[in-house]
Amino acid sequence: MKASAMDYDVTMAARVSTIGSASAGREDTSPGLINFLMRDRHGSPFEHTSFTFLIEAPIFVAREHFRHRVGWSYNEESGRYTELKPVFYTPSPERNLVQVGKPGAYTFEPGTEYQQGLVNYVLTGAYRDAYADYESLLEKGVAKEVARMVLPVGIFTSYFATCNARSLMHFLSLRTISEGSTFPSFPQREIEMVAEQMEEIFASHMPITHAAFVRNGRVAP
Numbered sequence: 001m002k003a004s005a006m007d008y009d010v011t012m013a014a015r016v017s018t019i020g021s022a023s024a025g026r027e028d029t030s031p032g033l034i035n036f037l038m039r040d041r042h043g044s045p046f047e048h049t050s051f052t053f054l055i056e057a058p059i060f061v062a063r064e065h066f067r068h069r070v071g072w073s074y075n076e077e078s079g080r081y082t083e084l085k086p087v088f089y090t091p092s093p094e095r096n097l098v099q100v101g102k103p104g105a106y107t108f109e110p111g112t113e114y115q116q117g118l119v120n121y122v123l124t125g126a127y128r129d130a131y132a133d134y135e136s137l138l139e140k141g142v143a144k145e146v147a148r149m150v151l152p153v154g155i156f157t158s159y160f161a162t163c164n165a166r167s168l169m170h171f172l173s174l175r176t177i178s179e180g181s182t183f184p185s186f187p188q189r190e191i192e193m194v195a196e197q198m199e200e201i202f203a204s205h206m207p208i209t210h211a212a213f214v215r216n217g218r219v220a221p
Helices: 007-023 031-039 059-065 113-139 144-150 165-175 189-205 207-215
Strands: 002-004 050-058 072-076 098-102 105-109 156-163
Touching: 007 031, 007 207, 031 207, 050 059, 050 189, 059 156, 059 189, 113 144, 156 165, 165 189, 165 207, 189 207
Parallel strands: none
Antiparallel strands: 002 050, 050 156, 072 156, 098 105
16 A cells, blocks of 8 residues: 555645645645535545555455546456466355345345355355366366356455545445445445545545544545
């Protein structure tokens, strides 16, 4: 992970509108100004920052992440050029399994001990068989880009994701659940786990901006 992102990047960019080039190099981090920008949704000053994350996650998580296009750039490990490793995702016992309600108005509940065991058993078996078939195809000379077609979306991939603070806040507003959010969000738990780690990094680099984001209902400016 690397970042070029500080709270003063936001205030410096904002002040150029009133004091011109004299804003360059000013490293004051005015909480009041940042809160004003966040509250009144003056978003462009937050774009003068950069975060690059190296993410290792199941393919189904990556595909959800790649839906975020504005302000994001991605480069992913290629199954055409490298042999994919047998690393697969299995939900932890704490992961809720049962959907209750209808789309748009549902919750998830833990499920029974039997269901938890069944999920683990079925996924583990499917992963084992699929990867054995993948290796068999490779051994018989089938190209990687063809052999990979047999692999499930539970296999891990790795990718770089680069964004600015504004696009990151938009991502966090949609991919995390928080009681203080102005708008409700219903992310899949696995991408929320990724988002939670990204938010920790965001808060450590830009604590004033992050605090203003939370204070103003987690709405991206």
